[in-house]
Amino acid sequence: MSSENGRDPGERGEQLALIRETVRETRAERAKPRTWRGAQLADALPVARVLVDKGPVHLDKLWDYAVPAAMDADARPGVRVRVRFGAGTGRVREGRREGGGLLDGYLVERIAESDYRGPLAALAQIVSPEPVLSPELLALCRAVADRYAGSLADVLQLAVPPRHAKAEAERFPEPPPPPAPPAPGSWARYPDGPAFLDALARGGAPRAVWSALPGPRWPGELAAVVAATLASGRGALVVMPDGRSAARVDAALTELVGQGLHTLLVADSGPEERYRRWLAIRRGAVRAVIGTRAAMYAPVADLGLVAIWDDGNSSHSDTNAPHPHARDVLLLRAVHEKAACLVGDLGRTVEATQLVENGWARPLEAGREQLRTAAPLIRTVDDVQAARDEAARVARLPTLAWQTARAGLARGPVLVQVPRRGYVPRLACERCREPARCRHCAGPLEARSNDTALCCGWCGRETPDWHCAECGGTRLRAQIVGARRTAEELGRAFPEVPVRTSGRDHVLDSVPDRPALVVSTPGAEPVAEGAGYAAALLLDGWALLGRADLRAGEEALRRWLGAAALVRGQAEGGTVAVIAEPTLRPVQALVRWDPAGHALRELAERAELGFPPVSRMASVTGRPEDVAELLRAAELPSGVEVLGPVPLPVPDPGRPRRPGDPQPGEQWERALVRVRPGQGAALAAALKAARAARLVKREGAAVRVRIDPPDLG
Structure with a gap:
């Protein structure tokens, strides 16, 4: 007898019984302990999603690995692991076969099942049970990688320092209680300064672009901003362009809130000490961080403030792929972590000006009366001086420079800023102006002192018998004069005055408050003790303004402002002589001390031309x-x-x-x-x-x- 659909009822019963048996076997199989090559796997969440520490963008995703039961307790999200990836005969699909080399990675999460249906390779090793990759840091690094078209692994190499086991074994004390809100102090010189500090102390998240007044007070003002944030019970992060400026702010903060609440995170500390301090930040033992570029990723708990100083400095742009800029990373953190933001500088970058113009941040600046009191007098080679000295506009040291130096030396030290380091770093044939090059490697020849043979700037070989390959000439002329040659010339002009140099090879932190000539390259200017320099000479302005670069004018003004800010105010007789064409826009902005106006005009021009940051x-x-x-x-x-x-x-x-x-x-x-x-x-x-x-x-x-x-x- 057949059913209505033509099937035998007995056949249907056999099929149902077979289905029930299959379900029972499947359940029994799942109930057995999971194994991989004989090793038992973790019962709960046996699949680890791992970010392999390998940079190519086509590998920029998570890979699934099995978690052995022996590693179950330590295999937590954020820990460092080692996994097998690839094989000698070619890349293995998603690292799932055993074989290939061991690579470092981070365990990002654990899940119950993998989308991959084949057998999973197991984690090879838990490098450390310390969870160094928090969800917040992972999200930040992912955002940075997406913004800069890079891989997440590349960003993590910049964000997480190398491991040192000794530092991980250390116990860190609990941080001291939050300090009391600081008094406004010198922030009272800015109309909105006290209100900004008060908003931070009350737990707010104000955003400002700060044009700092010249003089020695800005490190203390940055420290007051951090102290106000700490008073609200939140953390703070300040990124500085170099270790010297970071040390100044750290010292000011120590004087304000004492030890224990903050740390200095710079490369000079050494790998182990830097990792120890990074761990103290991650574990919440310190609440505030002051550091250089790499500190922009510091895992500060309950972040309430991000701040950057001198955001136009090239050191804020990472030289390693994907080349993130500290300012942009901190802006991302301010948005994602709902923190306050302060972009501070003696000048003003076009990018910071755009933040003000689009309403994302408010300007924080002093009035013109305060500015006239704090800024030195800026002098240029004007038409009257040019008429008296016919070579004034083209001379490297016109009469104005000598007069300014002589008057300044009567009252204290004088700073001389020279754009190029070395003695004579660029030479050319006197007859045909052909650059002098090394016969061995075609590198540029340079004179490193007055009494040594010519030397190649690339391979270092000496060339005592140089002659021009174009015209056969044997006489040379200087295309560029460096800081050491300038110091030698000034030493002959002022034989009774000591001359000191500060540059890449030897950077001075400070100089005494007594008459001396201090010749420095941009960014290496030492601080003059006491009231500051009596005067400053800004030489070779053409070398800064003549560069074929969109930012040439902005960069020249930034370097000039940095040097001029170290000079005493006009009320104390401070004078700065800038040797450059006086009609150019950056020179006029320096004379008026108006970096915001210069940046606003630069932004308008870039908007018209379609250049960044508008595009x-x-x-x-x-x-x-x-x-x-x-x-x-x-x-x-x-x-x-x-x-x-x-x-x-x-x-x-x-x-x-x-x-x-x-x-x-x-x-x-x-x-x-x-x-x-x-x-x-x-x-x-x-x-x-x-x-x-x-x-x-x-x-x-x-x-x-x-x-x-x-x-x-």
Whole structure:
């Protein structure tokens, strides 16, 4: 007898029984302890999602690994692990077969099941049970990687310092109680200064762009901002351009709140000590951090303030991929962690001005009366002086410079800023002006002192019998005069006055408050004890203003303001002589001490021309065929504009090269890709995806992509 659908009822019963038996067997199989190659796996959440510490963008994702039962307790999110990845015969799909080399990584999360249906390779080792990668730090690093078209692993290498087991074994004390809110002090010189401090102390999140008054008080003012944040029970983070300025703010904060609440995070501390301090921050033993660029990732608990000083300084832009800028990273943290933000400087960058113009931050600046009291008198070579001294406009040390130096030395030390270090770092043939080059490697010849032979700046070989390869001439002229040669010339002019130099090889922190000539390169100026320098000479303005770069004027003004701020105020007789064409905009901005006005005009011009920060831009660099292919394959956002490509200078044969640089004689090109505001994320994602696709297919040579390149010259 058949059923209505034509099937035998007995056959249907057999099928149902088979299904029930299969379900029972499946449940029994799942109830057994999970194993991998005989080793038992963790019962709960046996799958670990691991970020492999390997930089290429096509590997920028999480990989699944099994968690052995023996590692269950230590395999927590955020710990460092080691896993097998790849094999000798080629890359293994998602690292799931045993074999290949051991790589470091971070355990990001644990889950119950993996999307991959095959057997999972197990974690090889828990390097340390210390959870160094918190969810907040992971989110920040992911945001930075997305903004700069880089890989998460590259950003984590910048954010998490190398491990030192000895530091992890240390116990850190509980932090002291929060301090009392600081008094306004010198912040009273700014109309909105006391209100800004009060908002921080009450737990608010104000955002400001601060134009600091010249003089020695800004480190104490930064310390007061941090102390006000600590008084609210929250943490604070301040990023400085170098270790010297960080030490000044750290000393000011120590004087204000004492020891125990804050730490200094700089590279000079050494790897182990730096990791120890980083752990103290992560564990909540300290609440405030003052440091250099890498401190922008410091895992400060309950972050209430992020601050950056001198955001136009090139040291804030990381030299390692994906080249994030500290200002942008701190702005991301302020938004994600709902913290206050302070962008401070003696000058004003175009990027900071844009924050004010679009309403994201408010200006925090003093009135003109306070500025006239604090700033020194700025003098230039005007028409009257030029008429008296016909060579004044072109002379390196015109009469104005000698008069300013002589008058200043009667009252104290005098600062002399020279854009170039060395003695005579660039030489040329006197007859035909052909640059003098080394016969061995074609590097530039330079004179390192008055009584030594010419020396190559690249390979270091001496060339005692140089002659010009173009005209056969044997006489040389200086194209650029360095700081040591300037010190020698001034020493002969003022034989009774000591002359000191400060530069890359030897940077002075401070000089005594007595007559002396201090010759320094930009950024290496020592602080004069007491009231400050009596005068300053800003030489070779043409060398700063003549650079073929979009930021030449802004950078020149920034360096001049940094030196002039070390000079006594006009009421105390402080004078600065700037040797540059007086009609140029940066020179006039220095004379008026109006960096905000200069930055506002620069921003308006860039808006008209479509240059950053009004637009977002990326540079794509590599061999011509590789650049063209990447731009063709990238799914760029609508309205994109490609500028170029243009050829880059061919590298000289003997010049030192980094990995990935063009080979000698190899021609590279650079294209600039520009998009409208709001399309930056789409541009970064498109270029990153195109690079990843090329790496997977192994097509052509590597192409460098940099978002928001600082140099558009």
